[in-house]
Amino acid sequence: MTTIQHVAKQAGVSVATVSRVLNGQNKVSSKTRIKVEEAIKKLNYEPSMLGRNLRTSESRILLILIPSISNPFYLEVIKGIENIAMSQNYNILLCETDSNPERENIYFDLVRKKMADGIISMDPAVNVETLKKLAEKHAIIQCSEYAEDSGIPYITINNEEASYRAVKHLIKIGHQKVALMNSDEKYLYARQRKLGYQRALEEHGIEVKQEYMIHTQQLGFEHGQQAMKKIINLKDRPTAVFAVSDLLAIGALKEINASGLKVPDDVAVVGFDKIDFSNMTNPTLTTIAQPMYRMGAIAAKMLIDRIKGEQVDSVILDHELVIRESTLG
Amino acid sequence: MTTIQHVAKQAGVSVATVSRVLNGQNKVSSKTRIKVEEAIKKLNYEPSMLGRNLRTSESRILLILIPSISNPFYLEVIKGIENIAMSQNYNILLCETDSNPERENIYFDLVRKKMADGIISMDPAVNVETLKKLAEKHAIIQCSEYAEDSGIPYITINNEEASYRAVKHLIKIGHQKVALMNSDEKYLYARQRKLGYQRALEEHGIEVKQEYMIHTQQLGFEHGQQAMKKIINLKDRPTAVFAVSDLLAIGALKEINASGLKVPDDVAVVGFDKIDFSNMTNPTLTTIAQPMYRMGAIAAKMLIDRIKGEQVDSVILDHELVIRESTLG
DNA sequence: CTGAAAGCGCTAACAT
DNA sequence: ATGTTAGCGCTTTCAG
Numbered sequence: 001m002t003t004i005q006h007v008a009k010q011a012g013v014s015v016a017t018v019s020r021v022l023n024g025q026n027k028v029s030s031k032t033r034i035k036v037e038e039a040i041k042k043l044n045y046e047p048s049m050l051g052r053n054l055r056t057s058e059s060r061i062l063l064i065l066i067p068s069i070s071n072p073f074y075l076e077v078i079k080g081i082e083n084i085a086m087s088q089n090y091n092i093l094l095c096e097t098d099s100n101p102e103r104e105n106i107y108f109d110l111v112r113k114k115m116a117d118g119i120i121s122m123d124p125a126v127n128v129e130t131l132k133k134l135a136e137k138h139a140i141i142q143c144s145e146y147a148e149d150s151g152i153p154y155i156t157i158n159n160e161e162a163s164y165r166a167v168k169h170l171i172k173i174g175h176q177k178v179a180l181m182n183s184d185e186k187y188l189y190a191r192q193r194k195l196g197y198q199r200a201l202e203e204h205g206i207e208v209k210q211e212y213m214i215h216t217q218q219l220g221f222e223h224g225q226q227a228m229k230k231i232i233n234l235k236d237r238p239t240a241v242f243a244v245s246d247l248l249a250i251g252a253l254k255e256i257n258a259s260g261l262k263v264p265d266d267v268a269v270v271g272f273d274k275i276d277f278s279n280m281t282n283p284t285l286t287t288i289a290q291p292m293y294r295m296g297a298i299a300a301k302m303l304i305d306r307i308k309g310e311q312v313d314s315v316i317l318d319h320e321l322v323i324r325e326s327t328l329g
Numbered sequence: 330m331t332t333i334q335h336v337a338k339q340a341g342v343s344v345a346t347v348s349r350v351l352n353g354q355n356k357v358s359s360k361t362r363i364k365v366e367e368a369i370k371k372l373n374y375e376p377s378m379l380g381r382n383l384r385t386s387e388s389r390i391l392l393i394l395i396p397s398i399s400n401p402f403y404l405e406v407i408k409g410i411e412n413i414a415m416s417q418n419y420n421i422l423l424c425e426t427d428s429n430p431e432r433e434n435i436y437f438d439l440v441r442k443k444m445a446d447g448i449i450s451m452d453p454a455v456n457v458e459t460l461k462k463l464a465e466k467h468a469i470i471q472c473s474e475y476a477e478d479s480g481i482p483y484i485t486i487n488n489e490e491a492s493y494r495a496v497k498h499l500i501k502i503g504h505q506k507v508a509l510m511n512s513d514e515k516y517l518y519a520r521q522r523k524l525g526y527q528r529a530l531e532e533h534g535i536e537v538k539q540e541y542m543i544h545t546q547q548l549g550f551e552h553g554q555q556a557m558k559k560i561i562n563l564k565d566r567p568t569a570v571f572a573v574s575d576l577l578a579i580g581a582l583k584e585i586n587a588s589g590l591k592v593p594d595d596v597a598v599v600g601f602d603k604i605d606f607s608n609m610t611n612p613t614l615t616t617i618a619q620p621m622y623r624m625g626a627i628a629a630k631m632l633i634d635r636i637k638g639e640q641v642d643s644v645i646l647d648h649e650l651v652i653r654e655s656t657l658g
Numbered sequence: 659c660t661g662a663a664a665g666c667g668c669t670a671a672c673a674t
Numbered sequence: 675a676t677g678t679t680a681g682c683g684c685t686t687t688c689a690g
Contacts, residue, residue: 003683014661019685029659049444050383051683054666057379060444061422069407070605075398082425091439093390094423096411110420114667115378115389221609250609257611276399280550280583282611332667343677348669358675380667383682443683 002045011039022047062092062303063107063116065123069096071219071247072275073292074122077143080296081120088304090117099125111138118303121145124187139306143299144290145189146314153306155299155315159189162288162319163196166242166270169286169321171204175240175268179212179231181248183219193244193272212238216248224251232259239267240327246271246278246287253281253326269326283325291317331374340368351376391421391632392436392445394452398425400548400576401604402621403451406472409625410449417633419446428454440467447632450474453516468635472628473619474518475643482635484628484644488518491617491648492525492571495599498615498650499569500533504597508541508560508567510577512548519544522573522601541567545577553580561588568596569656575600575607575616582610582655598655612654620646 004022008015013032020028021036028036039045053059062085066074078094085092093116095107104126110116111134118139121131128147134140135152146154170178180197183190198208214230216223224247231238232255243249249271256267263269263283271278274289295317302312333351337344342361349357350365357365368374382388391414395403407423414421422445424436433455439445440463447468450460457476463469464481475483499507509526512519523542530537543559545552553576560567561584572578578600585596592598592612600607603618624646631641 001683004685005683015684016662016686017660020660023685027659032660046438046441046443048683049439049442050379050386050388051666052685054379054383054668054682055684055686057666059379069404070401072399078398079425086435091422091444093420096408106415109375112375113378114375115420221605254609254611276550277606280579280606281609282583282586330667333669334667344668345670345678346676349676352669356675361676377667380682381669383666383684384668384670386682 001048002043004045004047004051006043007036007039007045010043011035057114058117058307059115060090061116062090062300063095063110063119064092065095065097065104065107065119065121065126067097067099067123067125068219069094071245072277073245073273073290076275076292077122077296077299080293080298081300082296084297084300084304090300090304097123097125099123101127105130108134118307120299120303124189139303141299141303141306141312143295145187148188153302153312153314155295155302155317157290157295157317157319159192160196160199162272162290162321163193163242163244164200165196165319165321166272166288167197167200168203169323170240170242170268170270170327171200171206173268173327175238176206177212177236177238178206178240178242179214179234179238181214181216181224181227181231181241181243181252183216183244183248185215190244197242219245219247221247221251221254224248225255226251228252228255229259232256232261240269241267242270244272246273246275246285249285249287249326250277250281253283253285263326264329271326274322279324281326283328286324286327287322289320289322291319330377331372333374333376333380335372336365336368336374339372340364386443387446387636388444389419390445391419391629392424392439392448393421394424394426394433394436394448394450394455396426396428396452396454397548398423400574401606402574402602402619405604405621406451406625406628409622409627410629411625413626413629413633419629419633426452426454428452430456434459437463447636449628449632453518468632470628470632470635470641472624474516477517482631482641482643484624484631484646486619486624486646486648488521489525489528491601491619491650492522492573493529494525494648494650495571495601495617496526496529497532498652499571499597499599499656500529500535502597502656504567504569505535506541506565506567507535507569507571508543508563510543510545510553510556510560510570510572510581512545512573512577514544519573526571548574548576550576550580550583553577554584555580557581557584558588561585561590569598570596571599573601575602575604575614578614578616578655579606579610582612582614592655593658600655603651608653610655612657615653615656616651618649618651620648 097104122143124145142154214227271287274287278285426433451472453474471483543556600616603616607614
């Protein structure tokens with residue numbers, strides 16, 4: 001392997017000078033710079049990050065914690081993170097926890113062991129206590145999902161408001177019997193979206209029925225199908241469903257169809273996230289758009305600032321209701 | 330920061346002994362082992378990968394090159410890679426090239442600079458010459474897409490055969506006018522799947538029409554929609570479409586629907602990959618199932634073996650035709 | 659503007 | 675079984 005030593009010898013300078021050229025420091029005369037550059041080219045030298053990383057005591061790796069790689073919502077956020085990270089010479093390690101504490105701990109170890117410089121946590125199931133502990137010594141940002149009083153900076157949207165608007169839209173187009181397809185209320189976003197749902201109903205004098213609020217274990221198509229099955233079998237069947245994830249909503253669409261009912265005539269459906277696929281279903285899905293890319297980009301910037309030792313403030317981003325066929329007519 | 334030195338001092342042993350305990354070597358008496366473990370716990374010591382990595386001259390990172398993170402096909406493969414990698418204490422760096430040579434080069438630099446120990450390339454658009462050059466000094470495996478005579482080990486399925494079976498199925502259920510929705514033929518898999526398409530037609534004495542073979546720039550819903558628009562407007566409209574990706578097929582489904590035609594009665598559709606979505610469409614999509622998870626797992630094993638300096642052989646995996654509603658009736 | 663030298667945290671001969 | 679020591683490849687004072 002060619003090292004900085006070889007280059008120094010070849011160029012007839014010291015390793016320090018080679019290092020200076022490598023790092024673009026201007027304290028090098030153009031004559032020696034050229035000598036060094038020629039040596040580098042001639043020897044086909046590639047500086048090793050291993051040496052540099054040890055010396056500078058950084059890994060230039062950002063860790064991203066997501067529950068599942070299968071949810072397109074995260075993918076779009078990741079794109080935002082990635083672009084900012086790359087532009088600042090950071091690389092990202094995608095860590096899928098499957099909401100499994102054991103896996104989570106393996107990933108946390110990565111930052112403890114200096115394999116990563118910081119964490120963007122998007123996992124609702126993350127152990128907040130561990131996270132807080134970790135945040136004492138390491139740079140951490142919470143993205144989308146967060147623990148309110150953890151003291152760890154976060155970026156998110158106003159879930160309660162978004163949910164409120166989705167349900168209000170359903171009420172406005174004439175629905176009185178609106179079901180909520182929610183995920184487990186141990187997650188903050190689930191509690192927030194439920195609050196918005198309730199506020200919209202109450203504001204219009206509609207009774208909040210316990211049996212209209214269905215919970216799913218996870219956010220996947222199949223879970224949406226199963227939950228929809230329950231809703232369809234309700235004795236006073238709802239005429240509209242607000243699902244807290246497009247994946248659930250799409251599963252619901254499928255199930256409604258399978259049962260011979262029509263969307264939106266028999267049951268209207270609203271999803272959440274505006275994933276690409278939500279525009280490919282038949283009918284297309286009304287949904288809440290989150291600025292996923294921007295959320296990721298800002299989260300990355302926040303984290304890098306944090307790594308640099310700066311103080312950063314939490315951020316709340318806007319959302320938008322996108323009306324499509326599943327609530328039309 | 331607590332280092333191995335501190336632990337050694339605290340335990341009253343040498344750093345070598347601490348290192349031995351850390352790496353689970355059995356050449357340590359249980360008495361000293363306990364002393365060391367106590368010191369570690371007391372000092373809350375976490376070994377730094379940075380030091381170890383430099384010393385052992387490895388990064389324990391595997392680089393995965395994919396064209397786009399948005400195609401669920403890759404996600405499933407990645408899960409397979411990830412599981413094997415984690416079990417062997419490797420981490421994976423997901424690198425999305427967007428089929429952009431510039432980005433590709435940035436990622437290649439990561440292995441040149443010892444930031445990664447090896448590469449699993451899944452990018453059809455990869456620069457084969459660069460890859461070959463890189464493979465001289467670094468561990469590389471090609472996954473799914475490959476360059477035939479590059480000398481770089483690969484794992485894939487028999488694309489020609491898979492395509493042949495898909496088209497044969499369409500012919501068997503009565504279709505004579507079968508369109509091929511292919512991607513750019515600069516990609517090997519596109520050429521192979523075209524070959525299978527042609528073979529199936531020829532075997533049944535059906536003329537291969539140039540205008541029945543449509544090409545898309547990328548594998549996305551919208552590209553499938555656009556391509557389907559062209560197919561619908563053909564003067565002798567095909568009654569069946571074989572798309573080389575589920576994403577394209579789902580776009581096609583959407584477009585057929587939008588034009589007022591019915592699947593499968595007016596147009597039958599077959600996709601490729603069996604991504605999760607393919608079972609959520611209406612109607613559900615007939616498709617070729619690839620063993621994505623297994624493909625990833627084996628690719629990871631191959632790469633790690635390669636990193637260890639072992640010789641590995643290329644692998645061809647099985648595929649399967651999954652018949653669903655889009656070709657029923 | 660350049661060089662000498664220290665040292666980041668760890669592992670692995672080699673010696674005992 | 676344990677300790678001593680060299681050194682992985684790099685950056686960064688500190689001198690000159």
